[in-house]
Structure formats: structure tokens, C-alpha cells
Amino acid sequence: MSRVVDSRRLTGPHLLGDHPGAALDVAFDSSEPDPVAAVTAWRAEARRLLDAVGWSGEDIAARTFPGGASLVITAPIDGLYAATDVNEAAWDAAMARSAGGPVDDTAPERLRAAIVRDHDTRLRALRDAARARQVTFLADDELVSAGTGRGAIVWPRHDLPAVPAVDWDEVHDVPIxxxxxxxxxxxxxxxxxxxxxxxxxxxxxxxxxxxxxxxxxxxxxxxxxxxxxx
Incomplete structure (x- = not known):
């Protein structure tokens, strides 16, 4: 048997990669016949769902260890909550197939709706502009910033400017x-x-x-x- 220990967003670089996404931590008990097979099944379902929601370019990674595994998918920066749902749905589907049970056929439609709801064109554009200028870009549920220290500009997440409206000459990083x-x-x-x-x-x-x-x-x-x- 297995159980989900934690499901969370990855807002930046992490142990298994440099891109944002979602991580699912699962635990296996001694009765699990083949943890490696379970992770392999998750990989297949994660790829199926990523393709189904239009995220074919996103990556999959896994780290196994005695008694458990960390399962990671990458995702667009504005889709991290939906990414946790995709990851959980992939695990549920993998476990259902392994047990010979039914798989939720409505998952792709539900997940696509969540992705559309959270889509944020300005957030993506600001992130891309900051990257192009090689300055730090950070975002959470409340604030978004470009630059660090005295060179940082901070905006409310719900009121982001268009890229041309930003005075990029004032944005820079300080040593960290x-x-x-x-x-x-x-x-x-x-x-x-x-x-x-x-x-x-x-x-x-x-x-x-x-x-x-x-x-x-x-x-x-x-x-x-x-x-x-x-």
C-alpha cells in the first residue's frame, strides 16, 4: 500500500530541477510489492495528463528512497495550483490502473478548466522580461517583484503592469x-x-x-x- 504524504507547489529551483512546478511525496509500506513499478505507472499517467491539458513541453522527474518517493512535474508559473491537481490526478490514476479499477475520465477537462481560470498573461510576460534582462523575478500569492534590494520593484499580484510600463532601467539586483x-x-x-x-x-x-x-x-x-x- 501507499499513501500521499504531501502535495505542494514548487515556486522555483528545487532538488530535482530548476523550474517551477509541483511535487507529490508518497510513502510506501512494506506491503507495497514494487515501488519502482508504482513510480513508473505515475510517470505514464503524468505524461498522459500533461499532454491532455496542453502542457506537453513540461518535464517529469522522480526521486525514490527507502520507504517513499518524491514525484515532480514542471508547470507554467501561473499554473502551479493546477499542477498540484495534475500530479495528484496522475498518482490516483496510476494507483487505480494498478488495482484494476476505473480511472477518472473527467480529470483532463476539470484540470484544463483550472488552468484556464488561473492563466495570467501579464505574470508570464513580466517573468520573461525579467529573465531577458537577467534580473531576479519572484512571485507569490500576494506580491510580484523584479530585481532585489534597492533595485526591486514590487507589484500587487492582482494589479500587474504591462511590460512596457515598467521602468526597467531602474530594476537591478544587489549582491546576495x-x-x-x-x-x-x-x-x-x-x-x-x-x-x-x-x-x-x-x-x-x-x-x-x-x-x-x-x-x-x-x-x-x-x-x-x-x-x-x-
Whole structure:
């Protein structure tokens, strides 16, 4: 037997690739006869559904490990919620076929409707324009930004400008340092911030101390994970 442990969006680079998409984590118990066969069946169903919804150019990846697997599909940046549905539907179909049961024939139509509902031409255009100019582009459910630090412009997700309306000459990136590890990250970040300050520059820091710019606290809480990285 198997069970779904987690289904989530991938908003940027991740362990299995550089493109946004969706990940499905599944767990296998000792009664699962062939986990590799289950992942292979998911691959086939994922490709079938990706083709059916018009995402034939998207990629599929999987990572297996003792007791489970991570199953990933890539997707357009404005279709990540729908991508989680595609991934889950592919897994459900794979399990149904393996058990000799019926497969939901309405899934492609339902998934296409979700993709159409979430389609955002301006979001895609801004992302492409930022990439062409080699500046950082970030998007979540509330905000979209191009550039970093003083070179960033931020817009509400529901009110995005057309590409020509953006003053791209003002958009640029600032140097960014990422500190990873199990222990000592926040201490290391404090040290780096002190070095930057001593050099006459202005550091912006995210860590378990919160968000700080030039030593002033802008937000409290733990910003050491994905939220801080963004």
C-alpha cells in the first residue's frame, strides 16, 4: 500500500530541477510489492495528463528512497495550483490502473478548466522580461517583484503592469549571500552583516532574528527558511 504524504507547489529551483512546478511525496509500506513499478505507472499517467491539458513541453522527474518517493512535474508559473491537481490526478490514476479499477475520465477537462481560470498573461510576460534582462523575478500569492534590494520593484499580484510600463532601467539586483547548514546560520549571517556594515555598505538580513535592514528590524519571526530566501 501507499499513501500521499504531501502535495505542494514548487515556486522555483528545487532538488530535482530548476523550474517551477509541483511535487507529490508518497510513502510506501512494506506491503507495497514494487515501488519502482508504482513510480513508473505515475510517470505514464503524468505524461498522459500533461499532454491532455496542453502542457506537453513540461518535464517529469522522480526521486525514490527507502520507504517513499518524491514525484515532480514542471508547470507554467501561473499554473502551479493546477499542477498540484495534475500530479495528484496522475498518482490516483496510476494507483487505480494498478488495482484494476476505473480511472477518472473527467480529470483532463476539470484540470484544463483550472488552468484556464488561473492563466495570467501579464505574470508570464513580466517573468520573461525579467529573465531577458537577467534580473531576479519572484512571485507569490500576494506580491510580484523584479530585481532585489534597492533595485526591486514590487507589484500587487492582482494589479500587474504591462511590460512596457515598467521602468526597467531602474530594476537591478544587489549582491546576495545564502548561508546554509544545520547549525550556526544566524550567527554567520550576523557576522556577514557586521562585515558589510564595516565596509560602509547597507546589509539586509533574513534569519531567525527576523528581517533587518541596516540594523533596523522590519519584521519579527523566523525567516531562515524558504520565506527568508524569497
Amino acid at each position: 549571500v545564502l548561508v546554509t547548514g544545520s547549525n550556526g546560520k544566524t550567527t554567520s549571517v550576523r557576522l556577514i552583516a557586521a562585515i558589510v556594515t564595516a565596509a560602509g555598505l547597507v546589509p539586509g538580513v533574513t534569519s531567525t532574528d527576523g528581517v533587518r535592514v541596516a540594523g533596523d528590524s522590519l519584521a519579527g519571526g523566523d525567516f531562515a527558511g524558504p520565506m527568508g530566501a524569497r
